[in-house]
Amino acid sequence: MAEVKKIAVIAGDGIGPEVVAEAEKVLKRTEELFGYQFETEHALFGGIAIDEKGTPLPEETLQVCQSADAVLLGAVGGPKWDNNPKELRPETGLLGIRKALGLFSNIRPAVIFDCLKEASTLKPEVLEGTDLIVVRELTGGIYFGEKFRREGANGQEAVDTCVYNVNEVERIARQAFEIARTRSKKLASVDKANVLETSRLWRETVVRVSADYPDVELEHVLVDNCAMQLLRRPSSFDVIVTENMFGDILSDEAAMLTGSIGMLSSASLGEGSFGLYEPVHGSAPDIAGQGIANPIATILSVALMFRLTFGYHDAAESIERAVKEVLDAGNRTGDIAVDKSTAIGTVAMGQLIVDAMRK
């Protein structure tokens, strides 16, 4: 009998509950097929937690996560809470949970399915050979720096501060070098070292760490150039390591190589095997409640959980193969459909993937 793995399930807001419901069906099917056992515990987080508990990250939610082996998260946020004071915004909870759980590394693979090349923003010949991972620093930088308003000589000013220390850069750099070692041994470190002091420290630190990885070829790319090169020659990248905000932005851009942000999964990791798994997209208020969101990013996040936290490679492969088969057969949600009139909904896509899973 396999050991029971505890998974904290946080559906969140908007399309979060819709896509997480499909991922939970995948967990159940995995139990039936492979005999693995999961104990899920649901917790409130984000806007719904503000409404019901008065805070985006209730203490009991944090405890549920801390006592679990892994967390499955949908998405949080939406216009309902946009004008809340900053401590009562869903994104405050998102940053808070990442910090509280020590999840400094966010791994975002952009996997290109051949049959989706038609849905990509780029021409198939430009996409040829593209398979990249963005490794984003997740608990430092400008999202976590001090922010405030003040009265300046010309009226109100707003201040966001960006801080990185050597330790924060070193640990994410090491993780990216380790990942690069398992792939094509090429690492692109993305910064803005021609302007930002945090980026100069970033670059110095990455160069120092690179001495321990002589087998990995390191290049430095300025973030503006990287944004351009991702569209011009995406196949030249393999592993990209970058700071929090640059990684946030570049991974949404990389999503469009795959066809849609609804395809991009992610793993947030710390020092141990514990991880939080979530789609890269947000709560998509514009399509929430319509049953049309693409659940694949969340389902592929479960596959990442199986690989990186549980070591269930057989089950991960089953999910990934099922997703490919379902897409190869021409099934599309609206975001990846060229002919939108043929699009299927969230539940139909989830069910097709569950049905295609095999041992």
Ligand SMILES: NC(=O)C1=CN([C@@H]2O[C@H](COP(=O)(O)OP(=O)(O)OC[C@H]3O[C@@H](n4cnc5c(N)ncnc54)[C@H](O)[C@@H]3O)[C@@H](O)[C@H]2O)C=CC1
């Ligand atoms: N990890 C999280 O919980 C995140 C939360 N957010 C929050 O989500 C809210 C909405 O943010 P947006 O900037 O609109 O970004 P978003 O990622 O929610 O949506 C951007 C666009 O992509 C589409 N989209 C996203 N996921 C999709 C899916 N699975 N299937 C089909 N289409 C999909 C949406 O319909 C929208 O047109 C905000 O409150 C934001 O703060 C944003 C990013 C991450």
Ligand SMILES: CC(C)CC(=O)C(=O)O
């Ligand atoms: C609160 C934001 C940093 C969420 C986001 O856009 C992300 O993590 O991708």
Ligand SMILES: [Mg+2]
């Ligand atoms: Mg983002």
